[in-house]
Amino acid sequence: MATIGDVAREAGVSRSTVSYALSGKRPISLETRDRIDRAIHKLGFTVNAGARALATSETMVIGLLLQFHDDEFPPAMLQYILAVSTSARELGYDILMVTDSDGPGAVTRITSSNMVDGVVLLDVTHEDPRLDALRAARQPGALVGLPRNTEELDVFDLDFGEAARMLVDHLYGLGHREIVLLSPPRHVFDRGGAYAWRFRDAAVERAARYGIQIHPNYGESQQPGITRSLNAILDARPQATALIVHNDASIAVLPSVLHDRGVQVPRDLSVVSLYSQDFGRSFLLPYTAVETSPDRLGREAVQHLVRRMSNPGDVPAVAKFIEPVLTIRGSTA
Amino acid sequence: MATIGDVAREAGVSRSTVSYALSGKRPISLETRDRIDRAIHKLGFTVNAGARALATSETMVIGLLLQFHDDEFPPAMLQYILAVSTSARELGYDILMVTDSDGPGAVTRITSSNMVDGVVLLDVTHEDPRLDALRAARQPGALVGLPRNTEELDVFDLDFGEAARMLVDHLYGLGHREIVLLSPPRHVFDRGGAYAWRFRDAAVERAARYGIQIHPNYGESQQPGITRSLNAILDARPQATALIVHNDASIAVLPSVLHDRGVQVPRDLSVVSLYSQDFGRSFLLPYTAVETSPDRLGREAVQHLVRRMSNPGDVPAVAKFIEPVLTIRGSTA
DNA sequence: TATAGTCATCGAAGCGGTTCGACGATGAAT
DNA sequence: ATTCATCGTCGAACCGCTTCGATGACTATA
Numbered sequence: 001m002a003t004i005g006d007v008a009r010e011a012g013v014s015r016s017t018v019s020y021a022l023s024g025k026r027p028i029s030l031e032t033r034d035r036i037d038r039a040i041h042k043l044g045f046t047v048n049a050g051a052r053a054l055a056t057s058e059t060m061v062i063g064l065l066l067q068f069h070d071d072e073f074p075p076a077m078l079q080y081i082l083a084v085s086t087s088a089r090e091l092g093y094d095i096l097m098v099t100d101s102d103g104p105g106a107v108t109r110i111t112s113s114n115m116v117d118g119v120v121l122l123d124v125t126h127e128d129p130r131l132d133a134l135r136a137a138r139q140p141g142a143l144v145g146l147p148r149n150t151e152e153l154d155v156f157d158l159d160f161g162e163a164a165r166m167l168v169d170h171l172y173g174l175g176h177r178e179i180v181l182l183s184p185p186r187h188v189f190d191r192g193g194a195y196a197w198r199f200r201d202a203a204v205e206r207a208a209r210y211g212i213q214i215h216p217n218y219g220e221s222q223q224p225g226i227t228r229s230l231n232a233i234l235d236a237r238p239q240a241t242a243l244i245v246h247n248d249a250s251i252a253v254l255p256s257v258l259h260d261r262g263v264q265v266p267r268d269l270s271v272v273s274l275y276s277q278d279f280g281r282s283f284l285l286p287y288t289a290v291e292t293s294p295d296r297l298g299r300e301a302v303q304h305l306v307r308r309m310s311n312p313g314d315v316p317a318v319a320k321f322i323e324p325v326l327t328i329r330g331s332t333a
Numbered sequence: 334m335a336t337i338g339d340v341a342r343e344a345g346v347s348r349s350t351v352s353y354a355l356s357g358k359r360p361i362s363l364e365t366r367d368r369i370d371r372a373i374h375k376l377g378f379t380v381n382a383g384a385r386a387l388a389t390s391e392t393m394v395i396g397l398l399l400q401f402h403d404d405e406f407p408p409a410m411l412q413y414i415l416a417v418s419t420s421a422r423e424l425g426y427d428i429l430m431v432t433d434s435d436g437p438g439a440v441t442r443i444t445s446s447n448m449v450d451g452v453v454l455l456d457v458t459h460e461d462p463r464l465d466a467l468r469a470a471r472q473p474g475a476l477v478g479l480p481r482n483t484e485e486l487d488v489f490d491l492d493f494g495e496a497a498r499m500l501v502d503h504l505y506g507l508g509h510r511e512i513v514l515l516s517p518p519r520h521v522f523d524r525g526g527a528y529a530w531r532f533r534d535a536a537v538e539r540a541a542r543y544g545i546q547i548h549p550n551y552g553e554s555q556q557p558g559i560t561r562s563l564n565a566i567l568d569a570r571p572q573a574t575a576l577i578v579h580n581d582a583s584i585a586v587l588p589s590v591l592h593d594r595g596v597q598v599p600r601d602l603s604v605v606s607l608y609s610q611d612f613g614r615s616f617l618l619p620y621t622a623v624e625t626s627p628d629r630l631g632r633e634a635v636q637h638l639v640r641r642m643s644n645p646g647d648v649p650a651v652a653k654f655i656e657p658v659l660t661i662r663g664s665t666a
Numbered sequence: 667t668a669t670a671g672t673c674a675t676c677g678a679a680g681c682g683g684t685t686c687g688a689c690g691a692t693g694a695a696t
Numbered sequence: 697a698t699t700c701a702t703c704g705t706c707g708a709a710c711c712g713c714t715t716c717g718a719t720g721a722c723t724a725t726a
Binding site: 001044046047048049050051053054059061064068073074075077078081082085086089094095096097098099100110112113114115138222223224226227249252253255256259260278281282283284 | 334377379380381382383384386387392394397401406407408410411414415418419422427428429430431432433443445446447448471555556557559560582585586588589592593611614615616617
């Protein structure tokens with residue numbers, strides 16, 4: 001393995017000169033730069049990332065922390081992972097992905113050992129135990145998901161309240177007066193998945209303001225419970241003319257369930273939901289829905305994190321709720 | 334940030350002594366070990382991963398390389414990612430996940446800069462361009478997926494040929510004499526996704542041996558093509574009594590398509606497929622199928638990689654095809 | 667013509683660990 | 697009573713790179 005010393009010797013200059021040629025932090029004559037370039041190619045030299053990290057205290061790596069809960073639909077998570085990874089790479093960072101079941105431990109481990117320059121926390125809950133670990137860390141973090149206390153933290157999330165209002169407005173405008181709402185499983189609420197109740201509460205509040213009926217329900221996360229609960233919910237409200245589905249696992253199987261019941265959309269029932277474009281494409285979901293935009297979310301989180309990593313202290317904390325976009329797909333009437 | 338020097342000073346010993354106490358590579362008296370432990374806790378010391386990596390030439394990080402192709406179904410990939418990540422962590426390794434579109438470049442980048450001790454390549458194709466980069470690297474690699482030339486490489490894959498034979502046998506045993514086979518999209522074949530034609534060829538060969546009819550077809554990867562092609566394929570073979578689906582995207586939407594056609598499983602059509610248990614659970618797939626076992630595959634790949642990383646040279650190259658397991662779910666008659 | 671900047675380069679120190687060889691103090695074996 | 701190992705510890709060197717301050721050679725300024 002060629003080191004910077006080998007390159008220096010080959011080019012007949014000092015190591016520091018090679019370093020400066022590499023970084024461009026000091027002027028180097030054209031001629032020397034040329035000799036150095038040739039030496040680098042001849043020896044196949046690449047900077048040793050560890051040594052550079054040690055010298056600069058910058059690893060150029062971002063930690064990505066995720067946890068898989070039984071009550072979540074794994075395919076949805078992938079969208080966020082990809083978005084974070086891609087935008088990090090665009091900014092020159094690599095991703096250390098940690099799926100430890102011990103979330104706080106993982107945060108502490110990778111930050112205190114200086115493996116990363118910053119972390120992105122996915123799927124943050126109301127009282128996320130990882131936040132204490134993050135606050136204790138030297139490195140900054142960006143959250144996707146809304147904790148109770150956002151002080152000193154950069155958080156990014158969809159504006160679920162607004163999403164709910166948009167969907168209720170849409171249905172109300174079409175004349176619907178009795179709506180069934182399918183939320184995530186009760187577990188998610190208990191665990192503090194704020195997105196769940198932010199969406200539900202806003203929907204209920206909006207419906208109340210219009211004086212229309214809305215029936216909130218919890219969904220299930222595992223088959224065969226999903227189908228069973230879906231049927232039970234629809235059975236219980238035969239008068240309802242519209243369904244709002246805020247539940248990834250349920251929405252994936254909804255088409256076949258509706259079919260089994262002989263329900264035609266939108267003739268018999270209007271259906272709206274909340275999912276990302278990619279997700280909808282994977283599962284052939286033809287429903288009018290609000291985009292969850294994992295790509296925008298992931299990108300913003302990473303960009304902000306990088307900004308904070310480069311000017312520590314200077315960047316004020318932000319809580320950014322990206323505005324939902326309604327995509328009409330003709331599943332409502 | 335406390336360094337090993339701070340700990341040494343606090344404990345009144347030399348830095349090397351602290352290091353030996355940490356690693357246990359030389360005997361340390363109980364009393365000094367105690368003083369060192371106290372100092373470590375008092376100062377909240379953690380070894381700096383970069384410095385250690387520099388000194389030992391071991392990063393304790395494994396690179397995980399993946400690429401998302403348009404013709405693949407993203408949710409299936411997640412299973413592998415998780416399996417690799419989990420088993421790596423169990424062995425003390427972290428995962429550097431790289432989703433670069435430039436696969437070979439990514440391999441070279443992370444290996445030549447010594448960011449990782451080894452790499453896992455997911456979804457390896459017949460003539461995978463990443464393999465040259467891997468061969469040129471100092472670090473060993475483990476592949477998931479089968480390349481044309483496996484020399485000097487450790488490859489892990491499901492025995493797709495055997496899987497196909499098991500499914501054909503199963504159907505033949507039940508009396509089926511005309512079978513429709515739905516393969517991955519043509520793109521996958523062209524790109525060199527060996528699993529696609531290994532499965533297809535084995536199925537065709539087996540059917541020929543039994544003297545029964547089998548009709549191979551390419552599937553699609555994106556809606557609405559999936560549904561359209563599924564219907565076209567079924568329309569074309571009205572006599573067929575069984576369907577083998579080797580196509581993640583199609584299998585996810587198959588239930589609703591069959592329903593739309595008024596086809597009852599297994600009364601009107603027997604259906605078998607190939608997917609992992611988790612995948613089936615996510616999508617409510619009730620089909621008799623061969624397990625793809627991403628968890629076993631990921632685990633074996635990582636374990637072998639780690640073994641090779643610790644005794645370089647000593648470990649002979651392996652090509653391991655894990656044996657498929659048939660799970661009867663009652664979708665055949 | 668003396669003076670002050672630039673420009674290009676070098677040497678040395680430092681980042682935070684690990685590891686090798688040495689060394690004094692013990693205890694066991696001869 | 698010597699000799700030999702073993703035990704526990706230390707100092708120094710090294711891993712590969714960055715960066716600070718210094719230096720000599722030029723060029724522009726007064």
